Amino acid sequence: MRFAAVVVAASLAGCTSAVTLEIASDRPVPRALDSICIGVAAAKDQFGRNYRLDSRMLPQTLRVEGPSGTIAWVRGDQGGVATQLVSAPLDGDTTLDLRACVKGPGAAPAPVGSPVGPASARLAASEGLGGTLVVAVGATASLIDASGRALVASDLPAPPPGAVTDVIAADLDGDCDDDLVIATAGAAPTVWIRDGKSFTPGDAIGKVAAQVAAADVDHDGDTDLIIGYGSTLQLWLNDGGAHFTQATSALTGGGHVSAVSALATADLDGDGNADLVVGQKSAPLAAWLGTGGTFDFNDGAVPPVTLDVERLTLADANGDFAPDLAIAVTGAPMRLLINRGDGRLEDRTFITLASPPTIHAAAFGGWDDGCEPDAAFATDAGTPTLHGQPGGAFAADSVTAPASTDVLFYDIDDNGALDALFATPQGVQWVAR
Numbered sequence: 001m002r003f004a005a006v007v008v009a010a011s012l013a014g015c016t017s018a019v020t021l022e023i024a025s026d027r028p029v030p031r032a033l034d035s036i037c038i039g040v041a042a043a044k045d046q047f048g049r050n051y052r053l054d055s056r057m058l059p060q061t062l063r064v065e066g067p068s069g070t071i072a073w074v075r076g077d078q079g080g081v082a083t084q085l086v087s088a089p090l091d092g093d094t095t096l097d098l099r100a101c102v103k104g105p106g107a108a109p110a111p112v113g114s115p116v117g118p119a120s121a122r123l124a125a126s127e128g129l130g131g132t133l134v135v136a137v138g139a140t141a142s143l144i145d146a147s148g149r150a151l152v153a154s155d156l157p158a159p160p161p162g163a164v165t166d167v168i169a170a171d172l173d174g175d176c177d178d179d180l181v182i183a184t185a186g187a188a189p190t191v192w193i194r195d196g197k198s199f200t201p202g203d204a205i206g207k208v209a210a211q212v213a214a215a216d217v218d219h220d221g222d223t224d225l226i227i228g229y230g231s232t233l234q235l236w237l238n239d240g241g242a243h244f245t246q247a248t249s250a251l252t253g254g255g256h257v258s259a260v261s262a263l264a265t266a267d268l269d270g271d272g273n274a275d276l277v278v279g280q281k282s283a284p285l286a287a288w289l290g291t292g293g294t295f296d297f298n299d300g301a302v303p304p305v306t307l308d309v310e311r312l313t314l315a316d317a318n319g320d321f322a323p324d325l326a327i328a329v330t331g332a333p334m335r336l337l338i339n340r341g342d343g344r345l346e347d348r349t350f351i352t353l354a355s356p357p358t359i360h361a362a363a364f365g366g367w368d369d370g371c372e373p374d375a376a377f378a379t380d381a382g383t384p385t386l387h388g389q390p391g392g393a394f395a396a397d398s399v400t401a402p403a404s405t406d407v408l409f410y411d412i413d414d415n416g417a418l419d420a421l422f423a424t425p426q427g428v429q430w431v432a433r
Contacts, residue, residue: 019090023074025098027084029053031270032321033098035077039176040090041129042070044196048176050077050221072096073127075176079267079290080216080223080274082170083316085127087414100321102366104417105433109367109385109399112419113150115427117142123423124169125410128177130197132414134421136428137167137182143197144421144428146413151430157201162186162208170214170223172242179242181205181212181225189227191242205236205244213263215274217250218293226251226276228260233278233288235295250294251276256286264312266323268301269343277302277325277345279309285327289343302337302345315364317352318392319372326362334359334377338392352393357383365409365418368433376420376431378404385420385431402429 021040027033030053039048073087076098086096118138126133134144141156162184169178173193180192180199189212191202210229217224222238235251236244253260262279269275273290280286287301302325311328318324322339329335333356337345349356359377367374372388382403386394401407406423412430413419420431 020093021072022095024095027100033076037075037176040072042067046129079272081266101371103369104367106369107433109431109433112430112432115424115429116151116153117144117428119425120405121423122164122167123406123408124167125408126169126178128194137164160184160187160190165210166212168212172223174240183209183212211263213265215265217274228263231258256297259283262309262312264314266314279312282308311361313362317364328359361406363407363409367418376407378407
């Protein structure tokens, strides 16, 4: 189903003219896309709103009034979890297209400029007023942006005390831009609210925690948080203003986990609800299926194989719109579990990857000039980036990525094509095609 939607009028201060912003997509609705969040920003003004996709409301028209330099973006969600982001400057009537086939340049990947920011950081990407940004959190925290063909870093507030265990980006205050949650070994997870090109520390949530994940669990339009540590899993519901209250009966470890080390959310079974996969230290994988406000343990969604899990990434690795699971295993080759289409994940590591590396993190996205998702891995020694092939397998590029602790795909220079950002011992390195 292809849709075109413009949904409400937005007027920003200093407006000089009105343009039409169209949101388009050929992704299956609701299987691959069931809501969108539209953001428009210029100077110090910002508009953002979330809309459920319903054929009865489409199409409509959005007239946007804003000064020169206005940018717009749209985030596509499925099951309460962000799956795709597109942004562009409003230089006239503009279409933002959440395409099923995402292509990039055909050239070989190559480093751009020099590394900047903290060493061996955790990375998170954020879209909002001020454009496309990457946050790197290590011993210090930096905001990473592109200036021409180089990365530039600026200081952010000091992160909470202790070694960083998780950093996630999510829209926590309902304005369609990406805020942060930072978890460390020495403090409770802390919310950072995006404010233009900076972030303001907000509430701390619960107790010291190892891992955090985000999703609109109860379908009220607000992003909720899941916290995990030891044998504990907790759901914290958002009031819409980035303040959270624990839903004590909605999610518990229930004797199924003993050493939580990684969390990931996505709609595994296509029912429109966010589901949860939990990785552990030297204990079995586990999964909970969402029911629209609560979670039920499910013993068939993931194979209960015992792994020492460092990181989980739920993303579409083969282009069928169903979330697959990349598992970073401490001191051992990664695993890649492919969604069979019914919400069950099956280990197809050696079918999709000729020689699976030992990784710290994985990223998937449309990076080259083909429609199939591509991949990049963060490894100690550095490994080639991968381009996707028909059938779901991956082939190695000719260029080896730098040794790193984290990686993400993001359009850091706002040119419409994804870039790879690697967290290296020298700082954040930009790699582009």
